[in-house]
Amino acid sequence: YWAVGSGDSHRVRSAPIGYPRTYLQLGYDDPKLASGSDVRDAVKQGRSTVGAGLYMTVEGPNGSGPGDTVPRGDGTVDIVVTTQAPSWVAADALEIIVDGETIATEPLMPMGPGPAQVFVNLVTLTLPDKPRSWVVFHARGMGDLAPVQPGKASFAASNPIFFIK
Secondary structure, eight states, X not given: OOOOOOOOOSOTTTSOSOOSEEEEOOSOSOGGGOOHHHHHHHHHTTOEEEEEBOEEEEEOGGGOOTTOEEXXXXXXXXXXXXXXXXXXXXXXXXXXXXXXXXXXXXXXXXXXXXXXXXXXXXEEEEOOSSSEEEEEEEEEEEEEETTTEEEEEEEEEEOOEEEEO
């Protein structure tokens, strides 16, 4: 099962649509190139993140990302987590979850000036000595998404990257 986000609204004033959203990793940025089979395959393979106010990308060993299964090597892996937010959304923490347990929470690391915020965290993990482990990331913000989505929290979460012996 893969995490997806979608806005389902039956009352526009009390439950606006578009919170949260699923961001598919298709391998290209031009939406005109997207085919039905590309979208289907990305959803089916878990190549996505979910977000509301925050957008996240995750790159593991050898360009791996959410939905991928990769060899764990010596058990130490570097993963780059990039979180982006518009200037009016406050983002503050990155939670690192291995095999369903939060192993660390670290501050989001801002990168440079500009109207948008970009946070890049290099996460070095020592994986448990098991045949199979998985890692997900959860970024969170402070406050809500007013004026666009009053009362709704900002967040982003990845689908897992799996590591096998």
